[in-house]
Amino acid sequence: MSTLDTGLTFIRTASRGVSHASGWLGRWFKEMMPKGLYARALLIIIVPMVILQSVVAFVFMERHWNTVTRRLSQAVTQDVASLIDIYKTYPQDKDRTQLRRIAQQRLGLVVDFLPVNDMPPPGPKPFFSLLDQALSVQLGRQIGRPFWIDTVGRSSLVEIRIKLDDSVMRVFAQRSAAYASNSEIFLFWMVGTSSILLIVAVLFLRNQIKPILRLADAAENFGKGREAPDFRPRGAREVRRAAQAFMEMKARVERSIEQRTAMLAGVSHDLRTILTRFKLELALIGNSPEVDGMRKDVDEMSGMLEAYLAFARGDGGEQARPTDMEQALEELRSDAERQGHVATVTFHGLPVVTVKPASFKRCLANLVSNAARHADTINITGHRDHRYLIVTIDDDGPGIPQNMREEVFKPFLRLDDARNQDEGGTGLGLAIARDIARSHGGDITLGDSPMGGLRASVRVPV
Numbered sequence: 001m002s003t004l005d006t007g008l009t010f011i012r013t014a015s016r017g018v019s020h021a022s023g024w025l026g027r028w029f030k031e032m033m034p035k036g037l038y039a040r041a042l043l044i045i046i047v048p049m050v051i052l053q054s055v056v057a058f059v060f061m062e063r064h065w066n067t068v069t070r071r072l073s074q075a076v077t078q079d080v081a082s083l084i085d086i087y088k089t090y091p092q093d094k095d096r097t098q099l100r101r102i103a104q105q106r107l108g109l110v111v112d113f114l115p116v117n118d119m120p121p122p123g124p125k126p127f128f129s130l131l132d133q134a135l136s137v138q139l140g141r142q143i144g145r146p147f148w149i150d151t152v153g154r155s156s157l158v159e160i161r162i163k164l165d166d167s168v169m170r171v172f173a174q175r176s177a178a179y180a181s182n183s184e185i186f187l188f189w190m191v192g193t194s195s196i197l198l199i200v201a202v203l204f205l206r207n208q209i210k211p212i213l214r215l216a217d218a219a220e221n222f223g224k225g226r227e228a229p230d231f232r233p234r235g236a237r238e239v240r241r242a243a244q245a246f247m248e249m250k251a252r253v254e255r256s257i258e259q260r261t262a263m264l265a266g267v268s269h270d271l272r273t274i275l276t277r278f279k280l281e282l283a284l285i286g287n288s289p290e291v292d293g294m295r296k297d298v299d300e301m302s303g304m305l306e307a308y309l310a311f312a313r314g315d316g317g318e319q320a321r322p323t324d325m326e327q328a329l330e331e332l333r334s335d336a337e338r339q340g341h342v343a344t345v346t347f348h349g350l351p352v353v354t355v356k357p358a359s360f361k362r363c364l365a366n367l368v369s370n371a372a373r374h375a376d377t378i379n380i381t382g383h384r385d386h387r388y389l390i391v392t393i394d395d396d397g398p399g400i401p402q403n404m405r406e407e408v409f410k411p412f413l414r415l416d417d418a419r420n421q422d423e424g425g426t427g428l429g430l431a432i433a434r435d436i437a438r439s440h441g442g443d444i445t446l447g448d449s450p451m452g453g454l455r456a457s458v459r460v461p462v
Helices: 002-032 037-089 097-105 130-142 183-223 237-285 289-313 325-338 357-374 429-439
Strands: 110-114 147-150 157-163 168-174 321-324 342-348 352-355 377-384 388-395 443-448 454-461
Touching: 037 097, 037 130, 037 157, 037 168, 037 183, 097 110, 130 147, 130 157, 183 237, 237 289, 321 325, 321 357, 325 342, 325 352, 325 357, 325 377, 325 388, 357 377, 357 388, 357 429, 357 454, 429 443, 429 454
Parallel strands: 342 377
Antiparallel strands: 110 168, 147 157, 157 168, 321 352, 377 388, 388 454, 443 454
16 A cells, blocks of 8 residues: 555655646747747748658658668779679779770769779768768679778769789769769759748738737727727738728727717716806895805805716817927926925926817816815826826825725725815725726836835826
8 A cells, every 4th residue: 555655655756747848849949939929920930831841851862862872872982893704804904994984974083093002091971971971882782892982082083092912093973974963953942942932921821910910009099099090901811801890990989088078078067057057146146155055166166067077078088299208397386386385396308299279288287276275395207108107196195005005096085084084075086087098008017215205106108
């Protein structure tokens, strides 16, 4: 029983190790793989093509190139062996004239005889020379005499020296007679054709990816509140279908916003008419402490109505355009100083950013007014890089508890325990600011300020 438990424990340990290794390998593979669709599609095209070409080249080299080279080397060796047999069988040809003639005219070989001691020592074998290997094997198998070959000294000839009893036979053969020289042509055409097809595939794939990138840009611009006037469905059928669905969704969203804005405009007109009638009636009544209180209530109701409509209306269809943010922050500083607060502004980077000027300024103004309502000193800092515009507003007020920094963005929520409850407000300032920031594709976060109060950070893409 203990042996069984030990075996099961070993199997569990091994399986956990294999699972851990496979998980690590999977994560490494995901990190190494490209993240873009264009690069992944290229890999889908390139990898099978490279594998196919490698398999074809290996099969060709192994089955054709090697076999043909061995057969050609065998034929040359047989010719050399036949010349040796003629040399031994017909010794009456003293000067070997007939032997040279037969070799030259019939076999395409140049034969010469050297002194018996004119045999070079064996040299180093050339690296990865199929001809040298095949020819050496055939000479050793068919002739069985000491030999020396040179397959690299002359580009178009192969030199073979064979030691006979009284001399050394030197044979020059054409390299093409012992070697399949058309393999380079095959490889050249294979690589060249693959390169041309790959270039065509890259160009075609780029044209197929462009509509997807245009769709992504149009969706991103719509999320940032910007227009894409030149966008229209292009590309493959599936991409056109996705683009058409996006355009219909965009139209429905814009139509819904227009209907809501029109309804709110009607409600605003009706309520303002009633409030105006109240003000006229109060003006005709005269002055008294009760009338002054009623006027104050009407004014507060009017301000609350304007805040509610501003929150429900959103950006009101304003178009984005390049805006000097440094100048906009300076205007906010001036407004804060006119209200008796100490305010400073610092901006880093290129100040021109494409935003909806009025709505984005209202977003920052809500944050600055929120800080001014509860603090004496305000520090506004802007930073713009190639990706984002970040505006931070620091104050020295009481701040907001960390567990409530997301709750305060809910509409109509006021933290009377953390802020001055004598101040008026509807609890919509931060909600409106975040709604505007998100309509630009960004967001607002709250944190601790180095000044001891609250830090509000607005980050939007540029």
